Amino acid sequence: MKLYILCLLLSLCQTDVQALSFEQHFCDSTLRLDYTFAGDASTQHIFLDELSITPRWYGRHYRLDELPLKGNGQLTVKDPQTGDTLYRHSFSTLFQEWLATNEAKQTARSFENVFLVPYPKHPVVITVELRDYHDRVTTAFRHTVNPSDILIRRPAVSVTTPSQQQPHPYITLHQAADTTRCIHIAYVAEGYTQEQMPQFLDDCRAANESLFRHEPFASLQDRFNIVAVCSASNDSDVSQPGKGIWRNTALNSHFDTFYSERYLTTLHIKRLHDILRGIPYEHIIILANTSHYGGGGIYNSYNLCYTRGCHFLPVVVHEFGHSFGGLGDEYPYGDDDPMYFSDTEPWEPNLTTHPAQPKWQSLIDAGQASVIEGGGYLSKGVWRSQENCRMRTNEHPDFCPVCQQALRRLIDFYTR
Numbered sequence: 001m002k003l004y005i006l007c008l009l010l011s012l013c014q015t016d017v018q019a020l021s022f023e024q025h026f027c028d029s030t031l032r033l034d035y036t037f038a039g040d041a042s043t044q045h046i047f048l049d050e051l052s053i054t055p056r057w058y059g060r061h062y063r064l065d066e067l068p069l070k071g072n073g074q075l076t077v078k079d080p081q082t083g084d085t086l087y088r089h090s091f092s093t094l095f096q097e098w099l100a101t102n103e104a105k106q107t108a109r110s111f112e113n114v115f116l117v118p119y120p121k122h123p124v125v126i127t128v129e130l131r132d133y134h135d136r137v138t139t140a141f142r143h144t145v146n147p148s149d150i151l152i153r154r155p156a157v158s159v160t161t162p163s164q165q166q167p168h169p170y171i172t173l174h175q176a177a178d179t180t181r182c183i184h185i186a187y188v189a190e191g192y193t194q195e196q197m198p199q200f201l202d203d204c205r206a207a208n209e210s211l212f213r214h215e216p217f218a219s220l221q222d223r224f225n226i227v228a229v230c231s232a233s234n235d236s237d238v239s240q241p242g243k244g245i246w247r248n249t250a251l252n253s254h255f256d257t258f259y260s261e262r263y264l265t266t267l268h269i270k271r272l273h274d275i276l277r278g279i280p281y282e283h284i285i286i287l288a289n290t291s292h293y294g295g296g297g298i299y300n301s302y303n304l305c306y307t308r309g310c311h312f313l314p315v316v317v318h319e320f321g322h323s324f325g326g327l328g329d330e331y332p333y334g335d336d337d338p339m340y341f342s343d344t345e346p347w348e349p350n351l352t353t354h355p356a357q358p359k360w361q362s363l364i365d366a367g368q369a370s371v372i373e374g375g376g377y378l379s380k381g382v383w384r385s386q387e388n389c390r391m392r393t394n395e396h397p398d399f400c401p402v403c404q405q406a407l408r409r410l411i412d413f414y415t416r
Contacts, residue, residue: 022061025079025086026118030054031145031152033075033117034270035128037095038110039139044099046128046141049112049270052153057118058184058280060414064088064118068413069326070135070347071299072096075115076127080144086124087117092299092326094257094265096130100337101258112269113301116282120147134344155277168231168275171201173208176225179280183414185324186281187228188272190304191249191289194232203287203307204228210313211320214390214399216408223415231275238264238290250275251286253304255294262294264304272302283324285316297322314394321391321399325349325407330384330392333377340376349406350391351376355383360402368401 034049064087067074071090078085095111098104117126129140145152176182187207192200212221235247239254242261246254251272257263266272272284284302288295291308297319305316321327328348340346342353352358355371363369369385375392376382384392389400399407 022064022118025121026057027121027147028055028057029119030057030059031117031119031147032273033115033126035113035115035141036110037093037113037130038108039099040106040108041099041104044095044130044139046130046139048141048143050153051145051149051151052155053119054155054277056280058282059116059118061181062416063413066413068410069299069349070131071326072133072347073128073130075117075129077117077120078125078127080123080125086120089115089117089300091115091301093130093301094267094298096132097298097339098258100133100339102337103258111267114269114273116273120145122147133339134341135347168229168279170227170229170279172225172227173204174221174224174226177222179225181415182223182225183324183411184280184282185224185226186276186279186284187226188251188275188284188286189229189231189233189289190251190253190266190286191233191236191238191247192230192287193234193236196236196289197230197232200230200287200289201228203289203312206313207285207287207305207316211317214317215404216411220408220411223411225280227280229275229279233289236289238288238292240292253286253288255292257296262292263296264288264294264306265296265298266302266304269301285320285323287316295319299323299326311394314390318390318394321403321407325403325410327391327403327406328376330375330389331377332374332379335378335380338378340378340382342381346376346382348376349409350384350389350400350403352383353381358383358385360385360405363401363405 032052036047038045065085067088067090072092075089077087123146127142129137132138187204189200211217231250233249239246241256251266253266255264257265286304287307290306295305295315297303303319303323305319328351360369371383373383375384385402386400388396
């Protein structure tokens, strides 16, 4: 009994130390970091664009110096006096995907990127690194942020403003059991006019119900807080450049990204976060009011999905597997522009290039997984764990055990 009490006290002390760590270094506000990533296949650059502050911090308060996944890029916040790491964040970007295309070998382009970190109480050094598909750092950018800098933009936003009086009103779709320790998700309307907002909200509810039918979200749904943001567009539907159709929408998203007909993305990341200013969010699901099949999901950036078709619900869950879970696609897709190589183990938890030592060996030992060649858009050289999974086909109803395990670990990371 005495040993039990001692262990309990030690556990409480450790929790207090973790809580004090956030309070010691950060305020309950968000520092928004706007960057421009630019270059071509041979040379890349990172430029600082703008800094701004908004009330409340909706990310994690614990395990601040840890990363659940490596991603294709990392952001680190350090104390310049001690060198201690105060916060870390991993991500992937559309810019890095583009670097693998033929266009990137011939011309240079720039892409917007926005990252959110807790607002520091004292000056900090922030480093942003981009990595290639061999896990090598290709470029890095370091700068100092002084929280008292008068040029950090302070937009007039109040978290006490009723949600229906926001520039873009929102409603709560699902409330977490503990809103101080949960995962905040915002649905954002794209290609819905003001008159079509009832349809948008119905689509959000349908997407939410579909997400919570999948494990591990079904059994852990009390750890999610989810809102729907009614960002109205001037035009209905979204742009389809391949058909010569351009529309004026909230995010100016379009199909034919990198000349792939079904790849739906937005390049206007700053506008996306402007829409969300003052709203509780960390992860983003954009619903596009279109019947043209497609979508896209970028790890720790956003998930964008079509809604007016029979595959809407499986696709939105699949894309959330990318944007939230960092899961890789498990299907082959032409074997062009490879992103996976035999000398580098993928950071995505559901893919491997080392079939003799797969990262899901414990599930193989339990008879719940195996090693099957084909994945990551390649028919050879990349292996997955099962014949079918939500990350492979729209028809398969569930995430495979490997994906479920990875998602559960990520949810635990954010909420425990």
